[in-house]
Amino acid sequence: MGITIDMSEELLSPDPAPTSAGRRGLNRRVLLATLGLGAGAAVVGTAAPASAATTWSNPTLGRITAGYKSPSYPTHLGTDVANSQGTAIWAASSGTVVGVRTNSYPGDTRTGLLPGRTGNGVLIEHAGGYRTYYGHLHSVNVSVGQSVTAGQRIAGMGTTGNSTGNHLHFEVHLNQVTTNPYTFLQGRGITLGSTAPAAGGWPTLKQGSTGARVTVVQYLLTSRGYSTVADGDFGAATTASAKRFQSAKGLAADGIVGPVSWPELVQDVGSGSSGDKAKAAQTGLNIHGAGLLVDGDFGGVSVTAAKRFQSAQGLVADGLIGPITWAALV
Structure with a gap:
């Protein structure tokens, strides 16, 4: 840096x-x-x-x-x-x-x-x-x-x-x-630069939540080894997977994926990435209108879509979905 x-x-x-x-x-x-x-x-x-x-x-x-x-x-x-x-x-x-x-x-x-x-x-x-x-x-x-x-x-x-x-x-x-x-x-319990912010840029998803962001969570849980059906429905099965993941990371195992769990859950996705983490990134890009085929192959089309999204957000347009891009994506 x-x-x-x-x-x-x-x-x-x-x-x-x-x-x-x-x-x-x-x-x-x-x-x-x-x-x-x-x-x-x-x-x-x-x-x-x-x-x-x-x-x-x-x-x-x-x-x-x-x-x-x-x-x-x-x-x-x-x-x-x-x-x-x-x-x-x-x-x-x-x-x-x-x-x-x-x-x-x-x-x-x-x-x-x-x-x-x-x-x-x-x-x-x-x-x-x-x-x-x-x-x-x-x-x-x-x-x-x-x-x-x-x-x-x-x-x-x-x-x-x-x-x-x-x-x-x-x-x-x-x-x-x-x-x-x-x-x-x-004096207000906050360490400048380190303490998680009030919103943190990350959504809070829990049992009963639905939609594409839930699908992103489900793909990421599967990519971490906690097999979860990617159906966009944050039900009991997804909650159970989230709790197992949180417990393994030493987090409060409440099944709620929010500003504390997201940074541990996301993985870097870039050119050549494949599998469920790539599907998670493609799903996230589609939330913003990318229109990608969610096939788990993060090739040239997906990288181009990532660069366009990053440029629109004022981020470094390198096509790598890292923590900063993930926070803006979901």
Whole structure:
């Protein structure tokens, strides 16, 4: 991935690295914190007490490469989280989009959405005087005035503006004063970059669910060795297969395939892949109108369809269905 540097502001040493327990949180649990938001004076680097229940969520997944300002580097006003181009960016809390910039490009040094910032960006206003800023985006999926919920996909990670690599520059503001995003979320039970987000880009399927996404799950379970009829009906047999799979992975064996189980269930599918995992990918692409024959042979036609889908989603169009593409696909 390489070292990612946000050139629009000075950098400092990264925030404390997530603990191994925090990293395991992505595959073990979804942590959501409900805190109230209230008035009160803002103090730089701290978060004000809260009132009126609000859910906060991790805005993306990746590796922290730069942290919030310090006495030595006072102008870096957020935390940088690096990952691949197109990695999903989610709203950190419910609110209203109050600013969007989409006309930037890599190397662009013009002032962006906020003074001193460059690149494509999104600014969201939340209850209690809070705002969150998401910078250096590759693609944007929201517009000004749109209401969003915690965990809703709002953009794709990029390197637009004065940046040297794909990353999210994430800021938290209270009454127009910035605060440390890492410690702000940490105080709400969230490890920035590691904790599974509120929605995570993954649907939640369980007994009684029907449709093509259920068929995808059934093919993936079979490809993992848990034979399941791919009929699009999440019934007792599919639930039993899901429970066996979850138990083998050390997950809560509840038979519900959601943001915790999906990342463990999906497999990379690319040119030359075959069998049930290829059928799962072809079924997923057909959800988006690819019109593929679900034959388990991921050849040239399927790869082309995958590239078209990735390009439309602002992802790297390499034809490989990996975790990032899977999350967008289903």
